[in-house]
Amino acid sequence: MKWLAFAVLSLCACSAPxxxxxxxxxxxxxxxxxxxxxxxxxxxxxxxxxxxxxxxxPQLEADVRAAGVDPAKLKxxxxxxxxxxxxxxxxxxxxxxxxxxxxxxGDEGMFTAGRNEKLCPTGLIANLRARKxxxxxxxxxxxxxxxxxALDLKELTGIDAKATLxxxxxxxxxxxxxxxxVLVGDLLRGGIVGSSAxxxxxxCDLEDNQRGVMKLLTELAPAAQLVFVGHFGPVTPxxxxxxxxx
Numbered sequence: 001m002k003w004l005a006f007a008v009l010s011l012c013a014c015s016a017p018x019x020x021x022x023x024x025x026x027x028x029x030x031x032x033x034x035x036x037x038x039x040x041x042x043x044x045x046x047x048x049x050x051x052x053x054x055x056x057x058p059q060l061e062a063d064v065r066a067a068g069v070d071p072a073k074l075k076x077x078x079x080x081x082x083x084x085x086x087x088x089x090x091x092x093x094x095x096x097x098x099x100x101x102x103x104x105x106g107d108e109g110m111f112t113a114g115r116n117e118k119l120c121p122t123g124l125i126a127n128l129r130a131r132k133x134x135x136x137x138x139x140x141x142x143x144x145x146x147x148x149x150a151l152d153l154k155e156l157t158g159i160d161a162k163a164t165l166x167x168x169x170x171x172x173x174x175x176x177x178x179x180x181x182v183l184v185g186d187l188l189r190g191g192i193v194g195s196s197a198x199x200x201x202x203x204c205d206l207e208d209n210q211r212g213v214m215k216l217l218t219e220l221a222p223a224a225q226l227v228f229v230g231h232f233g234p235v236t237p238x239x240x241x242x243x244x245x246x
Contacts, residue, residue: 020226020234025179027228030063032056035085038183038228039067040176045158047076048099049176049183050230051089054138060089061096072097075157079103079143080185081170082110082117086230088138100156103143104165107172114140117170120204133202147174164220168212169200175220182221183228187212188240190233197227197239213244 018029028039030052037060038049046069052060064071077090077099087110093099103111110117119134121127145156153161153176161178169186176183186200187209203209217237221227228234 018234020181020228022179022181025181027181028063028067029228029234030060032059033085034231036228036230036233037063037089039064039069040159040161040178040183041067041069042159042178046074047078047153047157047159048074048093049078049228050080050086050185051077051093053085053136054088054092057089057092061092071099074099075159076100076102076145076153078153078163078174078176079107079111080175080183080230081173082107083170083186084114084116084136084138085133086185087111088114088136091139091141094141094144100144101141102145102147102151102156102163102174104163104170104172104174105146105148106165106167107170108143108146110170110172111143112140114138118204119202122199122201122203122206126201130202147172166212166216166220168205168209169203175216177221177224180223180225181228182216182224182226184216184230186230187216188227188229188235188244189231190229190235192232195235195239197229197233197235197243199243200231210244210246213240217241217245 020027026041030037037052079087090101121130150164189200
């Protein structure tokens with residue numbers, strides 16, 4: 001059973017970039033070590049939502065360039081939360097290209113220390129990899145912008161989007177709404193196979209997570225047509241409701 005779980009994750013660890021285009025909005029998703037990074041582009045402007053593991057930052061730079069974006073012209077790296085697989089590469093883009101880094105209030109400590117807070121496994125796969133994920137670290141840094149509440153991203157990025165603090169997976173988790181899509185980090189995940197929405201591998205308060213998902217669906221992004229997640233996906237709001245609405 002253990003080898004099978006890791007084999008499935010290994011097959012999904014790296015994949016060809018997915019491309020979403022609607023009107024003037026384009027989102028490219030790059031997956032390395034099963035973690036998604038989303039490049040959001042509109043009207044010649046671009047920002048990254050998440051930055052992957054620190055070790056994968058040079059490959060992410062290559063991904064961004066292959067998508068036609070000069071990394072030095074990125075408007076921001078928006079960190080969905082402070083875990084190593086999502087925040088680790090942010091410092092690379094900041095120090096190498098001067099890209100501003102946006103972090104949610106509550107995750108500043110993790111981002112500065114470069115160390116994950118306690119992870120709570122929610123199933124078999126998470127239990128098998130819990131120690132490895134708990135011990136993952138990255139080079140700590142400081143953010144340029146701290147979000148406490150909500151932040152209109154138009155001035156910073158040139159893109160009509162909004163970052164909102166939605167604690168749950170971590171105390172400083174952020175979601176970003178842009179057009180009729182929403183990017184949610186690890187509020188939930190996609191199915192390893194298929195198109196289902198699932199509870200994330202690590203979640204310390206499942207009831208709070210349920211409330212957070214409902215807030216997303218009813219208040220923050222009630223008109224969203226697609227949900228971009230931190231692992232696998234994307235998923236539809238209908239798939240989210242099928243899993244989370246009791």
